[in-house]
Amino acid sequence: MSASTGWSGSATEILRVDPSVSFADVDTYAKPGFTGSKSDGKAWLGSRATDLRELQEKLYANGRSGDHRSVLLVLQGMDTSGKGGIVKHVLGQVEPQGVDHTSFAAPTEEERAHPFLWRVEKALPRAGQIGVFDRSHYEDVLIVRVHDMVPREVWETRYDEINAFEKRVVESGTTLIKVALALSKDEQRERLARRLRRPDKYWKFDPSDVAERGYWNDYMAAYDAVFERTSTEYAPWHVVPCDRKWYSRVAVTELLVEALHGFDLDWPAADFDVEEQRRLLRES
Amino acid sequence: MSASTGWSGSATEILRVDPSVSFADVDTYAKPGFTGSKSDGKAWLGSRATDLRELQEKLYANGRSGDHRSVLLVLQGMDTSGKGGIVKHVLGQVEPQGVDHTSFAAPTEEERAHPFLWRVEKALPRAGQIGVFDRSHYEDVLIVRVHDMVPREVWETRYDEINAFEKRVVESGTTLIKVALALSKDEQRERLARRLRRPDKYWKFDPSDVAERGYWNDYMAAYDAVFERTSTEYAPWHVVPCDRKWYSRVAVTELLVEALHGFDLDWPAADFDVEEQRRLLRES
Structure with missing residues (x-):
């Protein structure tokens, strides 16, 4: 890894969604902002892991x-996007213990009986935690919209509901x-x-x-609508190319480190x- | 790591609680069953990690x-036991995503308004998951008993309630x-x-x-009562010395690997x- 390898600027800025580019036209093989090869990326990931660990422990301690x-961290992407x-x-x-991970599969019967944000609200990270959503409330305007799982007038109102929800989440102290x-x-x-090709992957x-x-x-097209309607000042979208898996991992690490x-x-x-506790401990 | 280094037998058998030995008299610096040094233990842990990962992925896949x-996995122990x-x-x-971790702190007001197993029931692992309890329902017969947080006749009945609860959990397919x-x-x-001594650890x-x-x-004494009354055929207790942290990690890894x-x-x-899916995919 040469001295000049790394990020050419803030990943948070570089990766912010560009509303003028359709999701279909993103260069999925690119590695915006990172100047280095795959092996540079892996070395970077290793050294950033130390920063990430310390920042996470401080967040948890506080x-x-x-x-x-x-x-x-809200992760969205097509199947196999990593x-x-x-x-x-x-x-x-x-x-x-500092990571609170939730996978959002197709909603259960109980979940469907509630408003779509009900199960999301329950999964929000507590103070000091890094929450991770593998899929999220955005499925309710992605797969649901693509397959007309609810009438248009229902999913149409969800973008505003999501914005109001996320505003409240951010105001309560959660960085999205x-x-x-x-x-x-x-x-x-x-x-x-x-x-x-692999029976252990069937x-x-x-x-x-x-x-x-x-x-x-x-x-x-559904992703474009998501970006257009829910990329807000308080909770912007980032687009991370992932045809090269190593790059997407480096980029998400960087986004997390910058947020922390x-x-x-x-x-x-x-x-x-x-001092008093030291004395009491010696005597105990 | 020499060829003869490793476990002298089944960790599950070797570490099973011996009801004739009080918890206060356990040799906490021992490393029962493991024939090797600290560096052997660390090497063992590294190589067992590969087995553990594959077994966990199979459990998840199934x-x-x-x-x-x-x-x-239910982890109990005094403060700082690791x-x-x-x-x-x-x-x-x-x-x-295959690990479901729950820390049980002092119960919240809502939790106290329910029977003591209520919050435990909610935290049970789903199919294919490895659940981990950092402290557990056993606190309700440990700290609660030591400090008389509820009347004796209340905690006295809890051992039987725990056994009935765990029997049901095991019968539903969860290995405890x-x-x-x-x-x-x-x-x-x-x-x-x-x-x-360290401000970053205060x-x-x-x-x-x-x-x-x-x-x-x-x-x-409260631990002895736990072992005596809740170490059952279907959910036995294991005692793992932990004055040497590396040993306790090797031992718990081995218990997990054997269970899996x-x-x-x-x-x-x-x-x-x-074959049909391969064809459809090529055409898609």
Whole structure:
């Protein structure tokens, strides 16, 4: 890794969604902002893991000491875009007890009996935690919209509901990092084909994954609507190309590190008399 | 690591609680069953991590394919016994999305308004998951008993309630691994003193930790009662010495690996026509 390798600027700025570019037209093989090769990226990830661990521990420590802040990483992307790999390789670097991970599958009967944000509200991270949503409330304006699972007038109102919800979440002290992983349709075919070549990967394959490819353009349009209507000042979207998995992991790590740096955290001061406790401990 | 280094037998058998030995008399610096040094232990942990990862992925894969089984690791131990470190170093090795971690702190007002097993029931792992309890329902017969937080006739009935509860959990397909970490009172003093020497560790220190040392013998007696009354055929207790942290991590890893091996898991077969899906994918 040469001295000049790394980020050419703030990943948060560089990756912010550009509303003039359709999701279908994103260069999914690009590595915006990162000047380096795959091996540089892996080395970077290793060294950033140390920063991420310390920042996470400080967030957790402050959370236990009355600081109400938290982080919520929202991961969206087409099938095989690598959401699980990001959870494993990025969040897997920090203390499991500081990470609150939720996968949003198709809603259960109980969940469907409630407003769509009900299950999301319940999964919000507590103070000091890094929450991770693998899929999220955005499915309620993505797959639901693409397949007309509810009438148009229902999903149409959801963008505003989401904005109001996220505003409240941010005001309560949670920094939202919304990431859309940009994958090409060809790369998705290759990744699905890999699952069909290996019997130990069959379980990851679902025939509906192939059927969904027929709706690719509808999904791209649904993502564009999401960006247009829900990329706000307080909770902007970031678009992360993911045809190169290593890059998407480096980029999400950087977004997390920058968000945590923004908290300007220090170790909480002792709320007890250190000398006195030392004496009591010696005598105990 | 020499060829003869490793486990001299089944960790599950070797570590099973011996009702004739009081918890206060356990050799907390021992490393029962493991023939090797600290560096051997670390090497062992590294190589076992690969097994653990594959077994966990198989459990998860089968859970998605209709297998209802899961694992629940219950970690109990005095303050500083290293429960958090086990979560980090043992469970941190596997896919975060396959691990369901719950820390049981003092119950909230809502939790206190329900029977003591209410919050535990809600935290049980779903099919295919490895659940981890950092403290558990056993606090309701440990700290609660030591400090008379409820009348004796209330906590007295809880042992039987716990057994009935755990029997039902096991019958539903969850393998329970109950681990009591055995720490010496002197080693606890040393670990607390370390927190008082480092400002970045002050947040982990609570003056009540020192005060609790005054009840050490009462806790040991409460643990003995737990072993006597709740170490059952279907959910036995294991006692893991933890004055040497590396050993306790090796031991808990081994208990997990043995439990997962016991499931005799294979990769789920494809429930679709692989050739047909390959063709559809090529055409998509």
